[in-house]
Amino acid sequence: MMAHPVQHFPVGGRRAWLVWASAIAVYVLAVFHRTSLGVAGLQAAERFGISSAQLSTFTIVQLFVYAAMQLPVGALLDRFGSKRLLGVGLTLLTASQFAFAFVDSFAAALVCRVLLGMGDAMVFISVLRLAALWFSPRRTPMVTQLTGLLGQLGALAAAGPLAAALHAFGWTRSYAVASSLGVLTGILLVVVVKDSPYADHDRDELRLRAMARTLANAWRVPGTRLGLWSHFTSQFSANMFTMLWGFPFLLSGQGVTPLTASALLMLMTVTTMITSPVIGSLTMRFPFSRSTLVLAIVGLGMLMWTVVLALPGPAPVWVLALLVVAVAMGGPGSMIGFDLARTFNPPTRLGSASGIVNTGGFVATLMAVALVGVVLDRVAPAGPTAWDHDAFRLAMLVQYPVWALGIAQTLRYRRRARRAALEADPEAYAALRAGRPATFH
Template sequence: MWLMWGIGVAGYVLSVTNRTSLSAVGIDAQHRFDADASTLAMFAVLQLAVYGFMQLPVGVWLDKWGARPIMAIGMVLMAVGQVVMAFSPSVGVAIAARMLLGAGDAAIFPSVLRLVAVWFPAQRSSVMMQLTGICGQLGQVIALVPVPFLLHATSWEVTFGSLAGGAIVFSVLIAAAVRNHPAQMTEDVSVNTDTGAITVVTSQVDTRVGIRAAWEHPGTRLAFWTHFTTPFAGSAFLMLWGIPFLTAAEGFSIGQASAITSVFVGAGIVIGPIVGAFSARHPKRRSRFLVLPAVYAQIVVWGAVLLWPSPVPAWLLVLLMVALAMGGPASMVAFDFARAFNPAHRLSTATGITNVGGFLAGLLAILFIGIAMDVQGASRPELYTDTAFRWAFATQVPLWILGIAMIIRERAMIARRSG
């Protein structure tokens, strides 16, 4: 049980490392490919778009073949993407490499969640999901610290080639050690050890009737908008724009910037179990006392950072990392909403809809920031300014406003439907 989860989570850590491997070396990528800010944003935008698109076929393949082969193939795709990235001769090929990486990355997290559902008792799945998400974020620390150190100590080819090598090693480990289900089971099923109920685990999204039926329930829409609103600011900062902002605009060294952004992961590890415990004990208060406060905290601290006279003090940036870290655990509450408001046969579809929300908001935030930098004439690292970044980060505000409004609306509709 724990061996399956341990290998799966280690693979997820590696996938997060690969996903965010440009986070601390974005400026190096701009110099290497002679790219402006909007083009740099496209690296992450198209990667996330492919990730989101691949959720549908991944669900189908998981139901057909189980977690082991899908995870192994995902690792191979990520390895190929990183090899192409390592030796890419142009920005177009490099973007294609990130899209290939996104396709491989899309297979990992759903596969790990399937392993959790099959190998652990059903009543522990919520806690294990939170724990999986928390552990996975350690991959961001690897992307923020060892990756740039390796790049500046060796070369672009060695750095991304090393990431590819790690993915190949894990593809072999997964193929050799992971099992789709316990030996006493003949198929992927979830067992509730309290009641004895056995349920077939389904990952496939029903694209015919299921999507419409799931979306018609305000609980699914609440899940979607919760996942849309809570994590995108952290994703945009950690995946691409945080290190350039801290180094080129605020004057921190790459080591100092990595240390500041690493607080995001540490804070998430602390906040996650607290959110999970509160969510389990107060299921009817989650949106009011967990989700919306996490969003409000991000808005307030980001507002303080944007309005503070330059340079922004390190303590405020650390506080920003803590506020952004609240978004990750809060976003996991969205999947609890999806489970609570949908019957078992529609759960995978509702989960897929929910997952799309976070990645849609993330790619929009990343793209809007890149476009705003170009519009202000700050398209290249040597042209980055504190003022340009502040206006660019302000483009996140409409996404927050939209998300908050929709969360409040769907909460009210659920209350009316229940009453």
């Protein structure tokens, strides 16, 4: 008879919060590094002597590497655990940003962005897996939303302090000091974080040769693909805006001052932090309607983009403020995708399922960032100096086909996931409809 695993720490106890908080520090730093180029685009173009197309290549390459690594990282996470992958990811982030501070060629800078994408890919789903193992299923959705909320502190630091540091101290000093934060965070990771409150978790039964099977099993679950398309549809607009095109859109397309543009980007971060617990609470209260909540958030963002793009000239600042608030809600909205995957997968597949879900939003972001750049190159071939309201209005229209694809697939897999859940466990399905937590493994 198999003995029950030895539990060293209580689920949801003090140690659980310490582990999660230490992992969050790594995630905050990852978000900071991920979005740091969003406020340094003009300096990067000048430093490396590159065109607007080459500038967008930085973000495209970074996103491509991030998205491409989600599946293998998810499988590795199930094999090796969160602590090891967080350590490797933090090392890559720190090394890439330190090198980025000193390189002065486009090719070398691209290598740095590749390494940054690799490191970033290992962080978020590692933190989510810790949350799923250290907290009860009832509390996990709120902890997941808090993860996304606190991660936005990194974006806030990029939009504010980093932008100010670049202006005051220059490129090399700013990026070098920023990279050094990884050393302090690494110490916290080594000392505090444990993969599981149990002495011997189920993940230890997995072997490297089983990775492909684990991924395939997670992919076959309709709920996993519902999570993927929910993430795909809700996250990309906010990512596209904060990671590259938002600042130029506001300056060149809407004619606001750099100070106003920075304030609007910071408003996005504040909105994400405020709405995350609200969306997390709604996710817990209405588990059967989680995908409906995703679609409502996406619809609000589409509405505000339509208002802004329909105007014959630049929008008033208050309208732009409403736009960034609506777009920012897509960030916490995308977290619902991970909660959907958690509902339909056992703990031994959480890493793989989360990796699949996380691929969605970043593939969509990659598409949007690339398409905006392509349109800008066609309508304003002279480069950034030729970007204006009309050019950006045409370029931002590329979001609508991406939304249409995501909405259609979300509706498709919602039907499949609900049907599969009803067939697998009618009692759990009834509990879910009644607003109680349920899992379908």
